[in-house]
Amino acid sequence: MKVLLVDDHALFAKSLSIALNDFSEIEQFSSTKAIRNLAWQIMVELPDILLIDINLGKLTEEDGLMISQRLLERFPKQKIVILSGYDVPVYRKEAKRIGAKGFISKEIEPNELLNILLDINQGGTYFQREEVTIEDLTENEKRVLELVAKGVRRKEIAEQLYISERTVSNHLQHIFEKLQVGSTVEAVTKAMRMGYITMKAN
Secondary structure (H helix, E strand, O other), rough: EEEEEOOOOOOHOOOOOOOHHHOOOEEEEEEOOOHHHHHHHHHHHOOOOEEOOOOOOOHOOOHHHHHHHHHHHHOOOEEEEEEEEOHHHHHHHHHHHHOOOOEEEEOOOOOHHHHHHHHHHHOOOOOOOOOOOOOOOOOHHHHHHHHHHHHOHHHHHHHOOOOOOOHEEEEEHHHHHHHHHOOOOHHHHHHHHHOOOOOOOO
């Protein structure tokens, strides 16, 4: 099995290379940071599985999910597996939606990773099941929650989104119900854990 990794962390790529090359099932393992040449590299190396991180740092303005979706439009038969240090439901759901074959946490043990990749190479998929199914937030609800997380008051949220304060309150109530929480603090905390809100460094 030939595996190609797309990741911005050289140390992680090297560590994964050492770990996977211990297994006889891995015919070839290679890694790249060259996003612009990725399509060409796929055509040349013909990897059985393309592993790609979601957060690619300064390599590109796109995230791994966006790149994967674009690659699958060009190479629909390519098996793509998302690797991420952010194991959150929203990312897993998006990975599945775009046609990736799996979503794997970077915390996984090498032997378990190998078994998953072997199964995917044989036609399987890998997406951990959620213990609780939570209804998706709408785009307006996400925006309200992002502003709440930044400490913006309801009146200012209403002004920014050109809606009434009552509508803001309605959105928050729907958010509480969907996330199964009872306060804005709980909502923000759970939304961050689920991936609805991404914390960015200033």
